[in-house]
Amino acid sequence: MTQASTTSKVWFITGASRGFGALIARDALLRGDRVIATARNPQTVIDALGEQANLLALKLDVTSETDAQAAAKQAVARFGRIDVLVNNAGYGLLGGVEEASADEVRKQFDTNVFGLLHVTRAVLPTLRAQGSGHVINISSIGGYMSHQGWGVYCATKFAVEALTEALHTELAPLGVRATVVEPGFFRTDFLNADSVVSTANHIAQYADSVGVMRTLMAGANHKQPGDPAKLASAILKLADDANPPLRLALGSDTVAAIQKKNQAVEAELQQWMAVSTSTNHDDVTA
Template identity: 45%
Template sequence: MTDQEVWFITGAARGMGIDIARAALEAGHKVVGTARDASRVTDVLGEHENLLAVSLDITDDAAATAAVDAAVARFGRIDRLVNNAGNFYAGFFEVISPAQFRQQMETNFFGPLNVTRAVLPVLRAQRSGHIITFSSTAGLTGQEFVAAYCASKFAIEGWMESLRFDLEPYGINTTIVDPGFFRTELLVEGASTNWPELSIEDYDQRTQSTIEAWKGMNGKQSGDPAKLAAALITIAAQERPPLRWLAGADAVQTAEDKARLLLEQADAYRELSSSLAHDDE
């Protein structure tokens, strides 16, 4: 890595992506900022000699390849890929339509896969690079009203944990970012959040009360995305960046609680679980 790196950031026109792109530029790096509409990137970040705004729908693999080609044509290389773009389909499992569930996976899981597939030939040729993918505390533990979102983030966690073994021989690092609650657009209806399409009487009251409660949380989340972005620049600059970074005190607490729960479950049935080998073993 050089002092001036090239950061390829998806979802750079809203939410956490804006702060990450801005922090990278302020650190002296070059930034390829992508969004469905490239003009939105320059609307929020302004014109900058080190900024290339590119239109990209991450669910379109051909668009991902074109965006990577544009990045290399402009800056010659890519050093950090930040898979940040995503959305949020909230609701109890039975009232999230099959189409909504598939769209959740298409954006939050297959989207990062598309972009990473497009970037990896560049990183392998360089024999260097760093893939940073945003997951969530919802990728560490199941939660109420987020069956589809948790599924997409658990999938991201498994993919990224496995990807590290594929890429380490080529000098490419991987980092999963697990943020807690941050004051972004995630809970803004029509921006990132989508409510259930279906209605089942058993769930109706719980659905409505949960939606109202979540709407009330918007703008009150404790995490500061600008601080996360600045910290991410620091994390990325380490010689061996972490395989997983828990962002926020609530994320640390969630990870600790999950680790304790797994140990408790292992201990609770240790004898039974350990008695399942063939008798001739």
Template identity: 60%
Template sequence: MTTWFITGASRGFGREIARQALDRGDGVVATARNPEAVTRALPGYGGRLLALALDVTDEEQVRTAVAAAVEAFGTIDVLVNNAGRGLLGAVEEASDAAVRAVYDTNVFGLLAVSRAVLPVMRRQRSGRVLNFSSLGGFSSSAGFGIYCSTKFAVEGISEAMHAELAPLGIGVTLVEPGYFRTDFLDAGSLHTEDTVIADYAATSGAVRGAVPGLNHAQPGDPVKGAAAVLALADAGTPPVRAQLGSDCVAELERKIAQLHEESAVWRHLALSTDHDDAPARVRSPGA
């Protein structure tokens, strides 16, 4: 039996991943700020479901939850760092408190949970870590700059974790969903800044105005997305990154093309900055 440790499991992706893992006979430690919401949403699974209170920004509570998980199941095979929050507003509009709050959950919370779980996996010399990033983890946009910056951080952290943990038998994969029909755009998950600067009306302001119309009309199906996450957990050779959703794939391809085009235009400038005595193979590959 595989044992999962899932953060943010009371709704959205976290809840659906927990449900599907339980339905196939796995054990699940489903954590949330309100564990009663987990037990109400996932009844009838008996001892294979352990619902725990967890605020990922509280490091002591994180350590307590991980210890309880190991005591109950003896192991943690799959860690799903899913807990997160959003922030909508131009970068200049974002208050210091709002920025710190989203970083505390999306970045520092992920780090706290990982620090607590990884010693278990290292002792086992096995495990999977699935870190939830986003379409916004490789392509930022007006109105979501602060949120996207947290996911850019998760991408960098996870790439390093992949390199560090692979020799120890632990796989790390970034899960990059596009827009899925969860409650992420609801007020409970997405904070919208009160400050509005008129100069941004055509950029972040337009995004701010469009978001209500997108909510619960997103193209991604969370049931299918959760099934894809289970497939990633089971994969013999998991990818470093996995895109979920046609919108995510399209944006990935658009940005790759844009990066190639921009790099080609400015390649001469990049190559002009090496020392004159730098080896040619370093200064200009293929030149």
């Protein structure tokens, strides 16, 4: 970590009526920051956070680019700037890759990927004009390491990782930062029926893979190791850092999973190195 900024910030947070979004908004407001908190129904934001002078609750369905553009304009009209964009809105699709219908896959990408892009495109002109700001995209350990039963969801989070890597490089010369946050399992309502959708189709032959995951998730709700309040505190520290990282893993389970995958990838790379490097033209020496 580098030296933290103590300047009051203006936050734009999607999916802010509950879960991580509401907790981040609450903590930002408690320290005197100003917050644009968005949800499909802005009244749910007021219900969660109360009426406050520093809070602007806005309607935003992230799947609507029109909503995103309108919300960004309202935010700047009210507070004059945006310092931190937190792309938090999203949901999970539990089911095997083959089990997921085209419509279920499309809806998952519409929210988790295209929705994030709608909001990011709407806010970035303000950050570029300021020559400052920080885009924080909430991914998942599933954005770094895919899992059985979560293939489509993880595919959306892999996309978020790729987009953030590119943004990190593209925005740096403009004074704007981009970070992807990779939470593990936190004790939120993520596994509730309104946050996770199960595929309508269940194929019996996947009982030993996808079926095992369904059973595991049914017993894991509200028993996850991560503390959501501590995640919110970590996001504020991230936003205050003068030189934020490209990636921020949150949770000891995420750290362990990343280390395990990195070791496996390196071992496999070495095992197949001769084949991997055998495909160059003969006139290529390196």
